[in-house]
Amino acid sequence: MPVQIQPSRDSRYPAGPSFARELLSGGPLRRNSAEFMLQTARRFGDLNHYTVLGRHVYQLNHPDLIADFFLKDAPNHHRNLVMQRSRDVLGTGLLTSEEPFHMRQRRLAQPAFLRQRIAGYAEVISGKTVEMAERWTSGAVRDVHADMLELALRIVGKTLFDLDSLHGAGEADGVRAMASAVDSFMSFLPLAFVPFSQQIQRMPIPAMRRLRAGREYLDRLIYRMIAERRADPTDRGDLLSMLLSATDPEPESAGGRMTDRQLRDECVTIVLAGHETTANALSFALYLLAEHPETQEQLAAEAAGALGTRPPSAADYPRLPLATQVFAEAMRLFPPVWVTGRECATPYQVAGYEIPRGAAILAPQFAVHRDPRFFAEPEQFNPGRFTEVEKAARPRYSYFPFAGGSRQCIAEGLAWMEGTFVLAVLARDWQLAPAAGAGLGLKLRPAVSLRPAKGVWLRVERRCREP
Numbered sequence: 001m002p003v004q005i006q007p008s009r010d011s012r013y014p015a016g017p018s019f020a021r022e023l024l025s026g027g028p029l030r031r032n033s034a035e036f037m038l039q040t041a042r043r044f045g046d047l048n049h050y051t052v053l054g055r056h057v058y059q060l061n062h063p064d065l066i067a068d069f070f071l072k073d074a075p076n077h078h079r080n081l082v083m084q085r086s087r088d089v090l091g092t093g094l095l096t097s098e099e100p101f102h103m104r105q106r107r108l109a110q111p112a113f114l115r116q117r118i119a120g121y122a123e124v125i126s127g128k129t130v131e132m133a134e135r136w137t138s139g140a141v142r143d144v145h146a147d148m149l150e151l152a153l154r155i156v157g158k159t160l161f162d163l164d165s166l167h168g169a170g171e172a173d174g175v176r177a178m179a180s181a182v183d184s185f186m187s188f189l190p191l192a193f194v195p196f197s198q199q200i201q202r203m204p205i206p207a208m209r210r211l212r213a214g215r216e217y218l219d220r221l222i223y224r225m226i227a228e229r230r231a232d233p234t235d236r237g238d239l240l241s242m243l244l245s246a247t248d249p250e251p252e253s254a255g256g257r258m259t260d261r262q263l264r265d266e267c268v269t270i271v272l273a274g275h276e277t278t279a280n281a282l283s284f285a286l287y288l289l290a291e292h293p294e295t296q297e298q299l300a301a302e303a304a305g306a307l308g309t310r311p312p313s314a315a316d317y318p319r320l321p322l323a324t325q326v327f328a329e330a331m332r333l334f335p336p337v338w339v340t341g342r343e344c345a346t347p348y349q350v351a352g353y354e355i356p357r358g359a360a361i362l363a364p365q366f367a368v369h370r371d372p373r374f375f376a377e378p379e380q381f382n383p384g385r386f387t388e389v390e391k392a393a394r395p396r397y398s399y400f401p402f403a404g405g406s407r408q409c410i411a412e413g414l415a416w417m418e419g420t421f422v423l424a425v426l427a428r429d430w431q432l433a434p435a436a437g438a439g440l441g442l443k444l445r446p447a448v449s450l451r452p453a454k455g456v457w458l459r460v461e462r463r464c465r466e467p
C-alpha cells in the first residue's frame with residue numbers, strides 16, 4: 001500500500017487541519033484527542049501538519065513512515081515534551097533518559113526481561129490472578145478496571161521487586177502501601193504540564209501536601225528496598241537483584257554500577273510504565289469479551305482444554321492462541337499507549353518535507369490500528385486478525401502497541417504472557433456480561449495512556465465446573 005500524501009496550499013507543509021478551528025467547531029477534537037488524530041489521518045492522508053500553540057506538529061499515519069520514524073530517523077529525535085516534563089516525577093529512568101545514558105541503562109535492565117527469566121514469572125501471574133478472582137462474588141457487578149490495576153501492581157510488585165518480603169511485612173501490606181503511593185504519585189503527572197508546575201507543587205495546600213506525601217512515601221519505600229538488598233545481596237531472582245548486581249560490560253562505562261538514585265529512578269519508571277498500561281489493556285479485553293459472548297465461550301473452552309483446572313505455567317503459552325489473539329485485538333482497538341511522540345532535535349526530511357528543529361512528531365497507534373487499508377472493517381472486534389497467516393500479510397508497523405526501535409517496550413514479552421494468562425484464567429472460571437444501567441458503558445479517556453474514563457463495569461458469574 002503506497003504512502004499517500006496530500007499537498008497543502010503552503011508548499012512547505014503537507015495537508016492538515018487548523019487546530020484552532022477544530023477546537024472551536026465542536027468536531028472530533030472536542031470528543032477526545034485520539035479521535036481527532038484518527039479523523040485527521042482519514043481526511044488528510046498519511047503525513048499531516050498542524051500547529052498547536054505555535055508549535056509545529058507532524059503526524060505520521062503510514063507503516064512505512066512509522067518504520068523510518070522508529071528505525072532510521074531515531075538519531076534526530078529527543079524525548080517528547082511529556083517525557084521531558086515527567087522527569088520531575090520519574091527522574092532519569094528508561095522512559096525519560098536520552099542517549100547514550102539510555103542505552104547503558106537498557107543494557108543493565110534487559111536481562112530481567114529475557115525469555116528464560118520471564119518464564120519464571122508465569123507462576124506469579126497465574127497465582128495472583130486466581131487469588132484476585134477468589135475475592136469476586138458470583139452475580140456481582142464490579143469495576144474490573146480497578147481490579148486489573150490492583151492485579152497488575154501485585155504482579156509487578158512480586159516479579160520485579162519480590163515485594164512480599166518487603167521489610168518483613170506481609171504482601172498485602174507492602175502492595176497496599178505501594179498502590180496508594182503510586183496513586184498519589186500518578187496525580188503528579190498531569191500537573192507537570194501546567195505552567196509553573198514546580199511552584200504549584202510546593203504550595204502549602206492540602207492537595208499538594210497529599211501529593212508530596214505520596215511521592216515521598218514511594219521514594220522511602222524504594223530506598224528502603226535498595227538498602228535491604230545492599231545489606232543482603234542474595235539473588236532473589238527479581239529485577240531489583242539484577243539491577244543491583246549488573247555491571248556494564250561496555251568499556252566506556254568502566255564497569256559502572258548504578259547509584260541508589262539511578263536505581264530509584266528505574267524502579268519508579270518500571271512500576272509506572274508496567275502497571276497501568278497492562279491493566280488498561282486487560283480491562284479493554286474483558287470489556288470486549290463481555291460484549292462478544294461467542295468469543296468468550298470459545299476462549300473458556302480453549303483454556304479449559306489446555307489447562308483443565310490448574311493454573312497456567314510458561315509451557316502453556318503456545319497452547320492458548322485465542323487468549324493471545326483477544327489480547328492483541330483489544331490493544332488494536334484500544335492501544336494503552338495510543339500515540340508515540342518525539343521532539344525533532346536535528347532538522348531532517350520526511351517524504352520531501354523538512355521537519356524543523358523543535359517540532360513534535362507523532363505516530364498515533366489509535367489511528368493506524370483503525371486504518372481500513374490494513375484492517376478490514378476496523379471498528380469490528382475480530383481476534384482472527386491475529387493468526388500467524390494474517391499477521392504476516394500486513395506491514396510490520398501497521399500494528400505497534402509496544403512502539404519500536406531502540407525505545408520499544410522492554411517488557412513486551414512479559415506483557416504478552418501476562419495478558420494471555422490473565423484472560424485465559426478469568427474466562428475459564430468466570431462468565432462476564434455487560435452491566436446494565438445508565439452511565440456504565442465504555443467511555444475513553446486518552447491521557448498519558450488510553451484508559452476507561454469511568455471504569456469497566458461488568459457482571460461476573462462463576463462458571464460451574466464439571467465434577
Ligand code: HEM
Pocket residue numbers: 094095106156160269270273274275277278281335336337340341401402403404406407408409410411412414415
Ligand atoms: C500491555 C502492556 C504494555 C504496553 C502496551 C506497553 C507499551 C509501551 C510503549 C509503547 C513503550 C514505548 C514508549 C515510547 O516509545 O516512548 C514502552 C516503553 C517501556 N515500557 Fe512498556 N508497555 C506495557 C507493559 C510494560 C510492563 C509490564 C513493563 C515493566 C514491567 C513496561 C516497562 C516499560 C519500560 C521500562 C519502557 C521504556 C523502555 C525504553 O525506553 O528503553 N511496560 N511500553
